[in-house]
Amino acid sequence: MKSAGSEWRRWDLHIDTPGTLFNDQFGSWDEYLDAIECNTDVKVLGITDYMLLRNYSRLLRAQREGRIQNISLLVPNLEFRIAPPTDRSTAINIHLIVSPDDPHHERKIVEALGRLVWVYQGNRYSCVPEQLTALGQAFSPGTVDGEAALKIGAQQFKVDFSAFRDWFVNEGWLKANTLVAVSAGTDGLSGFYQDGGWAALRSEITRFSDIILSGRDAEIEFWLGQGTDEQHEAMRRLHGPKPCIHGSDAHSLERLFKPDKDRFCWIKADLTFNGLRQVLHEPAGRVHIGPTPPNFHDSSRVISTLRLSNSSGWFDDIELPINANLISIIGPKGSGKSAVAELIALAAGSTDGRDPASFLHRAGTHIKGMNVELIWGDRSSSRAIVGTPTEMNQEVRYLSQRFVEDLCSGDLLGQHLIDEIENVIFENLDNTDTLNASTFRELRTIRTKETHIRIGRLRENLIRIIDEEIALRDNEASVGDKKKRISALEEEKANLQAQIPEATSTAEEERRKRLSERREVLRDLEHKIGSQKQQLQKVSDVRSRLDELKSQISRFAYEIGPLLNDLGIPATEQQQFIPAFASAPEQMLERIERTLTEHLDELQGSREAPKPGTLLQLRAELTALVQEETEDRALREKLKIVQERLSTIEVEIRRIADEIAHIVGPESLRRKAAREERYAAYVGVFQCLCDEQSILESLYAPISAKLKSRDATIHEQKLEFSIRWQADIVTWLQRGMTLFDQRKKLPYESFDGIANAAAEILLPAWMSGNPDRIRPAMETFLAGFNADGLSPNFRRAGIGIGDIYKWLFEVGHIRLTYSLKYNGTELAKLSPGTKGTVLLILYLGMDTADTRPLIVDQPDDNLDNESIYSMLAPYFKQAKNRRQIILITHNPNLVVNTDSEQVVVSANELRTEGLPSFSYLAGALETVENGVGIRDHVCRILEGGAEAFRRRERRYELKQNE
Numbered sequence: 001m002k003s004a005g006s007e008w009r010r011w012d013l014h015i016d017t018p019g020t021l022f023n024d025q026f027g028s029w030d031e032y033l034d035a036i037e038c039n040t041d042v043k044v045l046g047i048t049d050y051m052l053l054r055n056y057s058r059l060l061r062a063q064r065e066g067r068i069q070n071i072s073l074l075v076p077n078l079e080f081r082i083a084p085p086t087d088r089s090t091a092i093n094i095h096l097i098v099s100p101d102d103p104h105h106e107r108k109i110v111e112a113l114g115r116l117v118w119v120y121q122g123n124r125y126s127c128v129p130e131q132l133t134a135l136g137q138a139f140s141p142g143t144v145d146g147e148a149a150l151k152i153g154a155q156q157f158k159v160d161f162s163a164f165r166d167w168f169v170n171e172g173w174l175k176a177n178t179l180v181a182v183s184a185g186t187d188g189l190s191g192f193y194q195d196g197g198w199a200a201l202r203s204e205i206t207r208f209s210d211i212i213l214s215g216r217d218a219e220i221e222f223w224l225g226q227g228t229d230e231q232h233e234a235m236r237r238l239h240g241p242k243p244c245i246h247g248s249d250a251h252s253l254e255r256l257f258k259p260d261k262d263r264f265c266w267i268k269a270d271l272t273f274n275g276l277r278q279v280l281h282e283p284a285g286r287v288h289i290g291p292t293p294p295n296f297h298d299s300s301r302v303i304s305t306l307r308l309s310n311s312s313g314w315f316d317d318i319e320l321p322i323n324a325n326l327i328s329i330i331g332p333k334g335s336g337k338s339a340v341a342e343l344i345a346l347a348a349g350s351t352d353g354r355d356p357a358s359f360l361h362r363a364g365t366h367i368k369g370m371n372v373e374l375i376w377g378d379r380s381s382s383r384a385i386v387g388t389p390t391e392m393n394q395e396v397r398y399l400s401q402r403f404v405e406d407l408c409s410g411d412l413l414g415q416h417l418i419d420e421i422e423n424v425i426f427e428n429l430d431n432t433d434t435l436n437a438s439t440f441r442e443l444r445t446i447r448t449k450e451t452h453i454r455i456g457r458l459r460e461n462l463i464r465i466i467d468e469e470i471a472l473r474d475n476e477a478s479v480g481d482k483k484k485r486i487s488a489l490e491e492e493k494a495n496l497q498a499q500i501p502e503a504t505s506t507a508e509e510e511r512r513k514r515l516s517e518r519r520e521v522l523r524d525l526e527h528k529i530g531s532q533k534q535q536l537q538k539v540s541d542v543r544s545r546l547d548e549l550k551s552q553i554s555r556f557a558y559e560i561g562p563l564l565n566d567l568g569i570p571a572t573e574q575q576q577f578i579p580a581f582a583s584a585p586e587q588m589l590e591r592i593e594r595t596l597t598e599h600l601d602e603l604q605g606s607r608e609a610p611k612p613g614t615l616l617q618l619r620a621e622l623t624a625l626v627q628e629e630t631e632d633r634a635l636r637e638k639l640k641i642v643q644e645r646l647s648t649i650e651v652e653i654r655r656i657a658d659e660i661a662h663i664v665g666p667e668s669l670r671r672k673a674a675r676e677e678r679y680a681a682y683v684g685v686f687q688c689l690c691d692e693q694s695i696l697e698s699l700y701a702p703i704s705a706k707l708k709s710r711d712a713t714i715h716e717q718k719l720e721f722s723i724r725w726q727a728d729i730v731t732w733l734q735r736g737m738t739l740f741d742q743r744k745k746l747p748y749e750s751f752d753g754i755a756n757a758a759a760e761i762l763l764p765a766w767m768s769g770n771p772d773r774i775r776p777a778m779e780t781f782l783a784g785f786n787a788d789g790l791s792p793n794f795r796r797a798g799i800g801i802g803d804i805y806k807w808l809f810e811v812g813h814i815r816l817t818y819s820l821k822y823n824g825t826e827l828a829k830l831s832p833g834t835k836g837t838v839l840l841i842l843y844l845g846m847d848t849a850d851t852r853p854l855i856v857d858q859p860d861d862n863l864d865n866e867s868i869y870s871m872l873a874p875y876f877k878q879a880k881n882r883r884q885i886i887l888i889t890h891n892p893n894l895v896v897n898t899d900s901e902q903v904v905v906s907a908n909e910l911r912t913e914g915l916p917s918f919s920y921l922a923g924a925l926e927t928v929e930n931g932v933g934i935r936d937h938v939c940r941i942l943e944g945g946a947e948a949f950r951r952r953e954r955r956y957e958l959k960q961n962e
Contacts, residue, residue, distance in 0.1 A: 001934065004304075004321035005902030005924035006275065006286075008293035011267045012257055013046030013077060013097060014213070014247025017055040020048075021151050025252035029058075035253050036068045041264075042257050043070075043271050046077040046097060046247060050154050051127050053078070053109055060100075072271035075100055076109065083158045084201070091158050092205060093183035095213065096168075099273040102177065112174040116167045118159050125157065132157055161201065165208055179276065181245070182206065184214035206238045210280055215246030215263035215289045224284045243283035262291040268901065274926035274933075282899045285877060294881070297324050298851050299377030302884050303396075306344060307373040313911060314367050315918050323902035324377065326880040328895040329888045330941050331906030336918035337888045338401060339363075340906065341855050344886065345400075347372040347384040348853075349393030357402050360386065366915065397850060399843070401857040401888075421818045424842060425721070427849035428703040443699065451692045455811075458688065461681045462809050465674050470802040472671040475663050482656050489649045489656075496642050496649075515625045519647050522618045525603060526651060529615060532600050539593045546585060553579055678809065679775050685811045686771040693723045693769060693816060703846065715841055715871050724819030724826075727766040729759060732813040739803055741796045747785040757784055766814055782808070833863050837871055844875035853884040860891040868893040892942040900925065905937045 018026040026032050036045075047056040056076040063074060076098045081091035098109055116127040118135075125135040133146055136153030143149045159167075168175060182205055184190055189202060189212075212223050223242045225232045235241060246265045250256040259265075266288040269275030279286040288294045302324045309317040315336075329337045339359040345351040346360060353360030368387035374395075375381050384390045426440035437443035500512075557578045564574045605614025700721045707716050733755050740746055740754075748754045758781065765777035795804065820827045822838045830838065840859055860868055868891055876898040879885060887894060895903060905921040923934045936946075943949040 001921045001923040001927055001929045002318070002320060003270075003902075003923045003927060005323045005327075005900075005922065005927065006268045006270060006278070006325075007323065007901070008266050008268045008288070008295060009044070009271065010042045010257075011044040011046070011245075011265050011276075012042045012247045012250075012259075013044070013075065013245055013265065014048050014095075015045060015250045015256065016048050017059060019055055019058075020251065021050045021052070021154050023251045027253065029062075031253060033062060033067050035256050037070060039070065039257055044073040044075065044267075044276075045071055046075045048077040048079050048095070048247075048249075050079050050081075051113065051132070051157065052129060052154070053106060053113075054129070057106055060106075073100070073273070075273060075276070076105075078109070078113075080164070081155075081158050082164050083160045084198070090186060092161065093185075093213075094164070094205075094209070095181040095183075096174075097179045097181055097211070097276070098174070099177040101273055102173075105177070108173050112171045115171065116159065116164070118157050118163075120156070125153070127157060161205060161208075165204075177273075179210045179280070180208060181211035181213050182209040184212050184216070184219050184244070203238060210242065212242050212244045213246065214244045215259065215261075215265075220244045220289060241283050243279040243287045244289065245279070245287060246289050263289050264291060265289060266293040268293075270924045270926045272926060272928070274928060275924065278899075278924075278926055285899055295324070296882050297377070297884060300380065301395075301851050301853065302377035303344065303348075303374050303853055303886075304377050305375035306340070307371070307375070308343065309371045311367050311370040313917055314363065314370070314915065316920075318920065320904070320920060320922055322884075322886075324884055325901040326876060326898055327884070327886045327902045327904060328898075328900040329886065329904040329906060330890065330895060330938065332908070332941060334916075335906040335908040336916070336920075337906050338857050339918060340904070340920065341398075341857050341886060341888050342400075343370075343372045343384075343386075344374065345396055345398040345855055346386070346390060347374045347382050348395035348398075349382070349384075349391050350396045350398040350855075351400065352390060352392065353386075355400070355402055358400070394852075396853040396855055397843075398855045399857065399859070401861070420839075420842065421721070421820060423850075424847045425700045425703055427847060428706060429699065430702065433699075433702075440699075444696070447695045447699070448692050451688050451695070455685055455688045458681045458684045459811060462678065462685075462811075463806060465678045465681060466802055466805045466809065469671065469674045469678065470800065470805070472667050472674065473801065475659075475667055476671065479660055479663055482660050486653055486656050489653050493646060493649045493653075496646050499642055500639065511625060515622065515643065518618060518622055518625060519643060520650075521613075522615075522622060523647055523650050523654075525613075525615055525618060527654060529600060529603050530655075532596055532603065536593065536596050536600075539589055539596070543586075543589055546589075679778070682778070682809050682811070683771050683774045686769075686774050686814070689725070689814065689816060690769060690771060696723055696816065706846070713845070713874070716845055718823040719838065719841065719846075720821040720824075722819045722821065723769075724817045725767045725769045726815055726817045727763055728813040728815075729755075729763050729766075732807075732810065733758065735810070736807045739796060739799050739807055740794055744794050746794045754784075757781060778808070833867060836861075836863050837867050840872055841875055844872075844879040848882065851883050853886060854879070855886045855888075857888045858890065859887075860889050860894055863891075865891070865893055869897055873897040890942060892938065895938055895942060896925065903934045903938060905934065905941070 016024070016026075018024060018029050018032050020026075045059075047059055049055045053076055056074065059068075060074055062068065063071065078096040078098065080094045080096070082094055083091060085091055098105065102108065110128065113127040114131075117124045118127075119125070120135060120138060123138065125131045125138075129150060132153035133150045134153065135156060136149035136151065137143055139156050140149070140152050143152060168178075168180070182189060189206060212219065214220065214223075221227055222231055222235055223240050223244055225235050225241050227235070245267075246259055246263050248255055248257050248259040250258070267276065267279060268286045268288075269278050303322045304324075306320045306322055307318070308315045308320075311317075329340060331337045342351060342353065342359050346353060351358070351360070353364065355361055364387060370386040372384045372386070373381055374383075382393070382395060422440035422444075426434070426443065429443075434443055435446050437446060560577060561574065564577060569577075602611075603615060605611055605616040607616060610616035610620065704721055706712060707719050707721070733751075736754070737751055740751055742751050746754060748757045761781045762777050765773040795801070820838070820842075822830060822834065827835060827838060836859055840856070843854065843856075859872075863872070873893060876885065876887070876894065880898075880901070887898075887900070889895060901924065902922060903925060907919050907921075908916045909919070911917050921934070921937065923929075925933075925935050925938065927934045939946050939949060
């Protein structure tokens with residue numbers, strides 16, 4: 001068994017033959033056989049005759065003799081007309097489609113028909129040619145021709161439905177090997193009016209049937225449960241869903257295999273009667289009526305064949321056909337399930353086999369040089385040689401067992417998960433909204449670039465403002481010392497003045513008075529010159545700020561240039577977007593600087609001939625006056641020192657007084673403004689993050705809408721993509737811990753107290769995403785420190801108050817991450833099983849744009865059976881219609897209830913040297929060879945064997961609802 005399993009093929013289960021009892025328009029048998037042999041599409045024929053088997057038997061003999069070898073399967077289709085008649089006075093059309101698998105099926109069918117009896121004029125007639133002929137002759141006594149009498153008898157043989165059902169139920173072999181089909185047309189179910197007196201009988205006939213004969217879209221939708229809620233409930237009461245099949249009902253060569261409106265019947269199954277039975281279990285997935293089969297896969301992204309060779313005995317040299325839909329790989333532990341998945345991923349460039357836990361890593365030296373080749377649906381190929389570097393083309397999506405386990409039980413806020421979420425979001429965006437980016441990360445960078453630039457500037461402003469605040473704070477703290485300094489200077493001034501001896505003459509007193517006056521003039525001049533020099537320093541400061549602004553404008557021009565180019569704005573017009581920096585400010589500064597310098601030169605005076613009132617002239621004049629003050633040389637020297645010191649004291653007192661006035665005046669106002677700017681910059685960072693959140697929410701709005709749409713499943717509606725505000729408070733606290741001397745009493749009693757207060761006060765505000773909560777939270781937190789602000793008593797040596805503030809107002813630990821919730825619970829808080837379920841819903845249900853083959857290695861390890869059946873199985877069934885899925889599993893729900901189109905059974909037989917030898921069987925669930933089927937392997941491996949399954953079934957005591 002090495003087949004690709006269930007594949008779409010054309011079946012025509014309703015064609016007649018030459019010699020059919022009614023409406024025979026065919027001609028000769030040779031012409032009929034030639035017409036069948038010219039067909040290249042239809043692979044299975046249902047040979048229909050009215051209650052008879054003779055034409056089926058003749059066609060079967062022709063095939064056994066070498067004709068119609070293009071037909072893989074012939075199936076007998078016995079057509080009956082049964083009573084009572086419909087409201088339109090036509091008999092009900094019922095077909096028995098019988099399995100040809102039994103070598104004696106023809107004899108057993110005839111024997112069963114011989115026990116189907118209808119009574120006419122007190123005589124019992126059975127449904128075999130001789131009896132039907134006798135009935136025709138009894139009904140029409142003048143009819144002598146046997147064939148004509150047979151037609152009349154067959155036309156009159158209309159058994160009551162109840163009798164027909166009783167006969168069928170009691171025919172054990174026939175019941176076990178037959179599918180009952182009823183017409184949905186006017187000669188069947190549609191022949192009964194809904195409000196007629198036959199509604200109950202119509203329901204009984206419908207429930208009795210396995211298949212509905214119809215190709216109409218409305219009928220198909222009804223029987224698949226795709227109608228309204230009321231229709232769905234009605235369908236369930238009639239034991240639906242049921243498959244609808246359609247045939248050409250050909251009675252002539254012109255009509256052969258040509259149903260009306262090209263309503264061809266496509267069945268996805270093995271070309272066997274067992275394959276046909278599968279349509280009962282999967283009516284929506286196994287049958288399609290239409291011109292073409294529902295193959296929605298990109299053939300260039302479907303693996304059609306796997307070739308393995310040169311494995312040193314580890315694998316057979318095989319060429320394994322691969323189905324385009326869902327392939328389940330099963331087998332005992334260590335049988336090579338994951339091995340074949342890894343080899344496929346290796347050839348597809350989706351793994352390099354370096355994971356220590358992988359099969360390729362563990363067996364690498366033994367199978368080095370092994371050839372692995374994939375043949376794709378478009379006949380291209382991908383190759384790999386084990387042990388040779390492989391180009392990572394990522395031609396399949398490979399979820400290894402290790403990868404799935406890590407996502408289910410590891411850090412679900414790690415990069416792997418973020419990457420997967422971003423991929424899904426990006427693939428659900430409209431192409432016009434991707435801004436030509438290749439990945440979500442690129443798009444996010446494009447959309448949030450300016451926001452991040454603003455955050456960077458705000459963080460720089462925070463540092464600058466805090467530095468300025470600390471300088472202002474230090475100045476304010478120095479006011480007391482400055483006042484003390486003035487008091488000390490005043491005291492020193494009084495002491496010095498007391499040391500000056502009284503003048504001994506009027507002339508000396510006049511000289512002292514003049515000296516004091518000139519010293520006062522000198523002090524005023526020195527203060528004026530000092531103010532002028534301060535003005536010159538301010539000119540220098542303004543020039544530095546202007547140079548910084550010029551640099552920023554140059555950087556802005558450099559950054560905006562490429563954007564303007566991309567917008568197609570000519571270089572000649574781009575200057576309009578760059579702030580103009582006029583030369584006037586520089587010219588003004590030069591003029592002010594020149595004026596100040598000239599004024600300073602005038603105030604200081606020329607060294608050669610200083611003008612009166614200049615600094616040099618006054619100092620020379622004072623020197624002369626000191627020389628004239630007294631003839632006592634020692635006293636003169638002392639008076640000079642005292643007078644100079646008094647002058648210095650006066651200058652210092654005036655300077656300090658000015659400093660105090662500036663501190664308690666403008667600087668006090670500036671400090672309040674700086675405090676507001678600090679909080680504004682801090683809150684501004686969070687506002688920028690809100691802006692970034694809005695941008696990101698707009699990016700995942702399409703997938704959010706998809707999750708909330710009516711088309712979304714109940715499980716998808718429980719999924720929620722959102723932005724999560726993440727604050728790494730641990731890292732923030734660790735950085736702050738280095739600033740405090742924990743041997744001393746700290747705010748909140750200890751650093752643990754600080755940490756608890758931060759977690760209680762700051763963390764909720766940080767995580768809220770609400771900028772309005774940030775400042776109140778920080779102010780409340782800072783209130784726990786001393787009233788003076790931040791006392792130096794608890795800071796480590798060398799740590800300034802600015803260091804504390806820069807730590808407190810740090811924002812680098814705040815960031816936005818993706819959050820995926822399921823049923824209102826964060827993914828990270830879910831159990832491993834639920835995590836696995838949610839992640840597979842993400843891959844199978846939401847990642848609809850990725851059409852590469854998906855290989856999933858044992859996703860069921862963390863999942864319970866109920867979740868697999870009710871949640872995951874529908875997603876696998878849905879996803880396999882658009883992408884090929886290769887599933888390694890040991891759970892029967894993922895094999896049987898997903899209706900795997902192909903099952904690959906792996907086995908391992910140890911060789912004499914103890915090394916493994918892996919082998920593989922493959923086929924559909926319905927595939928049987930030499931009496932052993934794929935489902936036998938499935939039952940043995942996944943259920944423990946048929947007996948184990950039956951024992952459990954008996955223990956469950958499950959009962960079938962009627």
